[in-house]
Amino acid sequence: MIIDHPLLGPRDAAEFVYKGDAALIDRPDWQAEDAADKFHEYMYLRDNVAGEMAELWYHEHGDRSWLVVTRNTLTHKITSVELARDVARRRGRGK
Amino acid sequence: MGYSAFKVFWEGLTGNKGWKPVWREPDPKPQYDIVIVGAGGHGLATAYYLAKEFGITNVAVLEKGWLGSGNIGRNTTIIRSNYLLPGNQPFYEKSLKLWENLEQDFNYNAMVSQRSILNLIHSDPQRDAFARRANAMRLSGADSELLGPEEIRALCPFLDFDNARFPIQGALRQKRGGTVRHDAVAWGYARGADMRGVDIIQNCEVTGFRMENGACVGVETARGPIRAGKTAVCVAGSSSRVMALAGMRLPIESHVLQAFVTEGLKPTLPGVITFGAGHFYVSQSDKGGLVFGGDIDGYNTYAQRGNLPVVEDVCEGGMAIMPMIGRARLLRMWGGVMDMSMDGSPFIDKTHIDGLYFNGGWCYGGFKATPASGYCYAHLLATGRPHEVAGAFRLDRFRRGAPIDEKGVGAHPNLH
Incomplete structure (x- = not known):
């Protein structure tokens, strides 16, 4: 698979480390009443989508950026690649 | 019937x-x-x-x-029962006992062959870890033994014993392990x-x-x-x-695991062999093909096929312990979707x-x-x-x- 890095251009997927579902960006609030349940869901439960899925890839053998790659898990076709930073900001995260 | x-x-x-x-x-x-x-x-x-x-x-x-x-x-x-943890090992030993009697039980030839499994050891800490595992296996009633390099040399003279990076120092063997059709x-x-x-x-x-x-x-x-x-x-x-x-x-996440089989060869491998310093395992089918595999590809997928970086990694593992495998021609490779749990x-x-x-x-x-x-x-x-x-x-x-x-x-x- 070739991942079209937004800063570096097309890179071999072997340069990356795979983290998983991009929902992992949305860490639950540890002070919430139901924090234990929310963290259990966050850590252990997965949608495990068959089809288009947003996922986190880390460019370890490159610029060490985190990317959100939208990829089809049935065909391996990649439809969009963004910096995870931009995605997190768009979801209202601070830094 | x-x-x-x-x-x-x-x-x-x-x-x-x-x-x-x-x-x-x-x-x-x-x-x-x-x-x-x-x-x-x-x-x-x-x-x-x-x-x-x-x-x-x-x-x-x-x-x-x-x-x-x-x-x-x-x-x-x-088939094998060489697990470590108490939640797992008795279960897999139960499974191996059922395998041993399976053909008589359901009156069907499943070609259960207890040809043994060797997990190679490449360092001192790994020997300690495998000695612990061997003891854990015995706690559930399974068999286990530690072999030295000379005993392995007698069984598998074709392995790369003096590999500069991963010399073979021993192995954990389970004789009752093996393969099934x-x-x-x-x-x-x-x-x-x-x-x-x-x-x-x-x-x-x-x-x-x-x-x-x-x-x-x-x-x-x-x-x-x-x-x-x-x-x-x-x-x-x-x-x-x-x-x-x-x-x-x-x-659970779904991942793909690739497997490979070579052309048929004369009887070569005495049983299942696994590499201890990378992820590679190989056995020989009764038809003669070397059946081998290694790591999963590592990304979520439901496609029953993988990518080339893992093919390379698996083949490097094979070459590291068994250079002769480089002379065998690959017949087929395929992928299967695994439920990978947390x-x-x-x-x-x-x-x-x-x-x-x-x-x-x-x-x-x-x-x-x-x-x-x-x-x-x-x-x-x-x-x-x-x-x-x-x-x-x-x-x-x-x-x-x-x-x-x-x-x-x-x-x-x-x-x-």
Whole structure:
């Protein structure tokens, strides 16, 4: 698979480390009443989508950026690649 | 129809005209005591043991494709019980004991061959770790022994003992480990279940679960609704997709594992051999092909094919311990979809929905578990209690802080 890095251009997927579902960006609030349940869901439960899925890839053998790659898990076709930073900001995260 | 040497001889003399199909192709009935979703190895084993050991024969096994078309037909056929943790080891030892008597039990030739498994040791700390594992294996009644380099040299003179980076210093051996003819396992269980009255219904995809008052009372299928006292899902590889029909999210990701087989060679390998410093394992089939594999690809996928970086990694592992494998030509390679769980261990459990049971999360170790998985699932379905060797395989174990993490890498399914 070739991942079209937004800063570096097309890179071999072997340069990356795979983290998983991009929902992992949305860490639950540890002070919430139901924090234990929310963290259990966050850590252990997965949608495990068959089809288009947003996922986190880390460019370890490159610029060490985190990317959100939208990829089809049935065909391996990649439809969009963004910096995870931009995605997190768009979801209202601070830094 | 029973099998015997006389029957084979007689059929040979009479043109092999007396062989008949070994299971029926029944239409689904409107209702069963237990409906098993998935006619793979584990589902068929569950039906077989329900009928044989627990006397429950009003059972249907529903299969989307054809019987044994999933991972029972695309694995690397290794059986062993060399686990470390107390939640796992007794279960896999139970499985190995069932393998040892399987052919007599279901009167079918599954070519169970206890040709041993060697886990190579390449460093001092690894020897310590394997000595601990060898002791843990013995606690559950399994056999284990530590070999030195000279003993391995006598068995496998072709290994690269003096490799500059990963010299072979010894091995953990389980003599009772080995290989089995994987398709025959599905066929043998299917025949045994069918003979006892279980309906195996192929080309019958489950499209939903029937819910009444919050309980599961059957399934919707491509061939109409079927009511069931208990519904037992057993579809490793597709677990998340099927359980999503019941609104459940699972501690599972789907990943692809690739496997490879070379052209047929003369008998070369004495048993199964695994590389201790990378991920590579190899055995030789009775047809002569070297069957080998390594790591999963590492990203979520439902495609039954992988990518080249892992092919390279597996082949490097092979060349590191067994340079002669570079001379063999590759015949086939393929991929299978694995239920990778959050701790690398499986689930055999009731769900929070009454009447709905779940068996899955087998990672890439489901084949060796087939008999015990079926036996323990049947025990749970028949008695309502987990079997004593499968009591740790619960769905709520992460919430309780009780994962069974053989590798100790945490909630990263692609690292198990």
